[in-house]
Amino acid sequence: xxxxxxxxxxxxxxxxxFNVERIRxxxxxxxxxxxxxxxxxxxxxxxxxxxxAVIDAMSHFYATDYANVHRGVHALSQRAxxxxxxxxxxxxxxxxxxxxxxxxxxxGATEAINLVVRSxxxxxxxAGDEILITEMEHHANIVPWQMLCDEVGCVLRVCPINDAGExxxxxxxxxxxxxxxMVAVAHVSNALGTINPVREIVExxxxxxxxxxxxxxxxxxxxxxxxxxxxCDFYVFSGHKLYAPSGIGVLxxxxxxxESMPPWQGGGDMIMRVxxxxxxxxxxxxxxxxxTPDIVGVIGLAAAIDYIEAIGLGPIAAHEEALLQAxxxxxxxxxxxxxxxxxxxxxxxxxxxxxxxxxxDIGTIMxxxxxxxxxxxxxxxxxxxxxxxxATARASFAVYNTMEEVAxxxxxxxxxxxxxx
Amino acid sequence: MDDLRxxxxxxxxxxxxxxxxxxxxxxxxxxxxxxxxxxxGDEFTIHMAVEEGVINDVSFTGVGCAISTASASLMTAAVKxxxxxxxxxxxxxxxxxxxxxxxxxxxxxxxxxxxxAGVKEYPMRVKCATLAWHTMHAAMENKESTICTx
Numbered sequence: 001x002x003x004x005x006x007x008x009x010x011x012x013x014x015x016x017x018f019n020v021e022r023i024r025x026x027x028x029x030x031x032x033x034x035x036x037x038x039x040x041x042x043x044x045x046x047x048x049x050x051x052x053a054v055i056d057a058m059s060h061f062y063a064t065d066y067a068n069v070h071r072g073v074h075a076l077s078q079r080a081x082x083x084x085x086x087x088x089x090x091x092x093x094x095x096x097x098x099x100x101x102x103x104x105x106x107x108g109a110t111e112a113i114n115l116v117v118r119s120x121x122x123x124x125x126x127a128g129d130e131i132l133i134t135e136m137e138h139h140a141n142i143v144p145w146q147m148l149c150d151e152v153g154c155v156l157r158v159c160p161i162n163d164a165g166e167x168x169x170x171x172x173x174x175x176x177x178x179x180x181x182m183v184a185v186a187h188v189s190n191a192l193g194t195i196n197p198v199r200e201i202v203e204x205x206x207x208x209x210x211x212x213x214x215x216x217x218x219x220x221x222x223x224x225x226x227x228x229x230x231x232c233d234f235y236v237f238s239g240h241k242l243y244a245p246s247g248i249g250v251l252x253x254x255x256x257x258x259e260s261m262p263p264w265q266g267g268g269d270m271i272m273r274v275x276x277x278x279x280x281x282x283x284x285x286x287x288x289x290x291x292t293p294d295i296v297g298v299i300g301l302a303a304a305i306d307y308i309e310a311i312g313l314g315p316i317a318a319h320e321e322a323l324l325q326a327x328x329x330x331x332x333x334x335x336x337x338x339x340x341x342x343x344x345x346x347x348x349x350x351x352x353x354x355x356x357x358x359x360x361d362i363g364t365i366m367x368x369x370x371x372x373x374x375x376x377x378x379x380x381x382x383x384x385x386x387x388x389x390x391a392t393a394r395a396s397f398a399v400y401n402t403m404e405e406v407a408x409x410x411x412x413x414x415x416x417x418x419x420x421x
Numbered sequence: 422m423d424d425l426r427x428x429x430x431x432x433x434x435x436x437x438x439x440x441x442x443x444x445x446x447x448x449x450x451x452x453x454x455x456x457x458x459x460x461x462g463d464e465f466t467i468h469m470a471v472e473e474g475v476i477n478d479v480s481f482t483g484v485g486c487a488i489s490t491a492s493a494s495l496m497t498a499a500v501k502x503x504x505x506x507x508x509x510x511x512x513x514x515x516x517x518x519x520x521x522x523x524x525x526x527x528x529x530x531x532x533x534x535x536x537x538a539g540v541k542e543y544p545m546r547v548k549c550a551t552l553a554w555h556t557m558h559a560a561m562e563n564k565e566s567t568i569c570t571x
Contacts, residue, residue: 358485
């Protein structure tokens with residue numbers, strides 16, 4: 001019988017002192033040229049690249065252990081089942097959930113929010129009730145709630161942000177009332193990088209007995225998350241922004257809440273017993289996992305967590321903080337560049353605009369220099385409206401980015417300005 | 422960096438800096454359409470005065486990147502005074518110039534607009550260059566709805 005897939009990479013070397021050059025060797029995609037220039041990948045807030053530890057764990061699993069989960073008595077099925085369950089427990093430990101049953105596998109943060117909206121919202125939120133979000137939310141944390149509002153007649157309320165891209169906790173508190181039935185807030189803003197005071201938000205909401213969903217898609221890769229310390233009711237994130245494959249994500253929900261919620265999709269795996277007269281649903285988390293899950297995505301997610309933990313989120317955060325600071329200083333020194341999102345507490349995201357140059361043109365000219373950044377509204381159109389810009393350019397950092405790349409970013413921006421001068 | 426000049430030609434930069442027929446309504450305008458590229462937020466309204474099949478005036482308002490702004494500006498300059506049929510034919514030629522779908526050499530047919538040829542190398546930007554044209558097409562057909570490049 002083969003070893004568990006997470007043992008195929010020796011992570012001891014990764015565990016040694018933080019060394020970005022050593023880390024870069026783990027990411028095969030980074031070692032290529034784009035238009036004859038070394039690739040500088042700064043689109044990490046959109047999605048992150050994958051280390052060999054993840055790529056190989058997935059291909060090794062397909063090559064040696066793959067079978068469907070939860071159903072077979074044969075050896076491969078048992079191995080797949082054990083690896084799948086081990087991965088769920090790894091996610092539980094990663095965010096310090098109390099119980100593995102509180103970890104529901106979904107396609108990504110978007111699907112996790114939709115699950116909560118459909119199942120919790122559809123069951124507990126009624127006409128006239130209010131849902132409180134913030135002005136900096138990703139469309140994934142706006143549109144599903146709007147759809148619910150259209151269906152049941154509840155009201156979406158939006159806590160404004162200031163010109164630094166921060167919410168004011170007093171304003172936030174004043175917007176809570178007896179009609180508020182859900183607070184849904186980004187832990188970290190994907191467009192601005194703002195780290196929200198989520199612990200305080202949860203406390204304020206809980207003082208009114210309001211459950212809180214935190215969108216952690218941009219937070220989990222950069223900071224260690226403890227859902228019990230946060231005391232949030234739901235926490236969602238995507239694997240692909242965490243060095244894991246696309247197509248896998250996690251919904252954390254407190255057990256008693258998940259138990260009170262009806263299933264949102266029907267099918268295999270989510271049932272205990274089916275007759276034509278009726279169906280008895282499975283326990284949590286299986287109740288919310290109809291059909292064959294993204295088994296190998298889950299294996300990849302577990303490998304990514306192992307990889308991140310071998311480096312340590314502390315050193316990762318310190319490295320990214322240094323990159324963000326250096327990039328912020330460099331951009332502040334360039335005349336005509338304006339940084340969008342200047343919150344006191346920021347993470348890994350640097351949105352900016354250049355006088356007289358549309359972000360889309362910035363994106364193309366940077367690409368021509370081998371620099372991958374995002375140009376657009378970042379699925380946060382209301383944020384763009386707040387700052388009166390059609391779009392921004394955004395550089396975002398990950399564990400494998402270097403100070404040299406920050407310098408290339410700055411010189412790339414100088415070249416953009418030169419083309420348009 | 423030098424091959425960027427193929428995309429950001431001086432003519433394109435000039436039309437981006439000083440767009441022609443921009444930020445005004447068409448004189449005696451009688452049709453208009455709104456175009457939107459949700460991917461990058463480019464958003465134009467094309468205003469036209471069309472009488473007896475002739476485009477007497479055409480202008481545009483809105484916000485866009487250099488490629489879409491220059492293309493809109495060049496377009497208004499090119500079609501003013503032309504017939505609707507000529508403008509549609511020019512759109513077809515510009516579309517071919519940008520996409521090379523039929524492998525036809527349209528350089529002679531597009532005149533000044535050949536500066537847009539560099540866009541062909543940047544598939545993600547073709548929508549930027551065609552936004553104003555699709556919108557003009559809709560305006561001439563007097564469609565009420567927003568034209569969306571997605």
